[in-house]
């Protein structure tokens with residue numbers, strides 16, 4: 564990958580490589596766009612096969628956060644971090660403290676939170692070095708683990724997609740295939756089970772799968788077989804790029820609605836879903852519950868207010884489908900339109916001069 568070419572093509576602002584020999588930290592902070600405000604996005608820890616793969620993931624995820632935050636009506640830009648390493652083996656206190664100091668060095672341009680492979684405990688360590696972190700333990704006035712709130716948002720968005728596909732938003736009796744039953748999907752399955760849905764789950768982690776069987780009476784399938792199960796709704800809740808040339812023709816569902824980021828391998832796969840008559844709830848619209856929740860910390864966390872906003876993901880998904888229908892485009896494009904129009908509107912409105920501490924009028928003594 565030629566990094567500057569890639570950054571220019573998709574209009575990235577900044578890419579920060581963070582290295583700390585003592586702790587073994589190797590982190591990449593990608594800031595995509597801060598038109599709407601500071602970049603907020605989680606930190607993923609993962610065993611990347613190469614540095615290039617890690618950089619690409621950070622860049623793709625950061626751009627997704629720009630669109631997620633914009634489409635959700637947040638005054639925040641998009642950024643994301645990836646830490647190269649095995650979250651089960653390679654973590655230590657020093658690593659997250661060192662990472663916190665790198666974030667502090669960005670002086671508020673980037674604010675972090677949890678993502679795959681990181682926990683509230685990791686955020687607490689970062690918090691010892693910087694205030695630019697959310698999803699910290701509630702004892703610090705923070706909102707804690709965002710995953711259950713992300714799950715609530717996905718549940719609300721899934722109901723909206725069901726309304727479009729089946730003419731009613733009840734999930735009772737619907738068969739839902741869930742790929743990955745980790746932090747978010749565990750809470751999602753709880754909502755779905757309580758509403759009377761039938762669950763078919765898969766995971767590469769046996770313990771996580773067993774928990775879904777024991778608590779929600781879920782059936783299980785091998786991870787390779789999840790695309791082939793007969794179901795009403797497919798919920799990708801593991802990693803990205805799962806809607807691709809190998810999987811798309813195996814799906815028999817009417818709805819794709821799940822928590823994973825970057826579900827479409829390429830945007831043309833979103834067009835193919837639409838052509839097949841499958842209602843796709845765009846990933847960054849449906850999974851915005853976590854970021855909406857942690858963003859509320861920035862104005863003094865109020866759980867009821869945050870949950871009310873997350874409930875609104877239902878309406879946001881309906882809005883996306885309405886734009887898709889109005890403009891004759893696929894739902895992923897409709898979501899992009901929603902996000903891009905908001906960013907452009909704000910960019911234009913900010914072109915007006917505003918008196919501030921930093922402009923020329925104030926530099927004169």
Ligand SMILES: NC(=O)C1=CN([C@@H]2O[C@H](COP(=O)(O)OP(=O)(O)OC[C@H]3O[C@@H](n4cnc5c(N)ncnc54)[C@H](O)[C@@H]3O)[C@@H](O)[C@H]2O)C=CC1
Pocket residue numbers: 677678679680709710711713742743744745746747748765766767768771786800801802803822823824850851853854
């Ligand atoms: N945690 C949050 O609040 C948010 C998470 N997301 C996204 O949702 C997805 C899930 O996040 P979490 O639940 O936090 O992560 P997690 O790591 O707790 O759960 C992911 C699960 O997927 C499983 N998995 C991995 N590869 C798999 C495969 N090939 N087949 C089947 N299962 C597989 C893992 O074993 C794990 O149980 C990620 O894409 C994440 O970026 C998006 C927004 C917020």
Ligand SMILES: CC(C)CC(=O)C(=O)O
Pocket residue numbers: 603604605606631675676677678698709824850851853854857
């Ligand atoms: C809790 C969020 C900030 C996690 C995130 O990075 C995301 O929504 O993908």
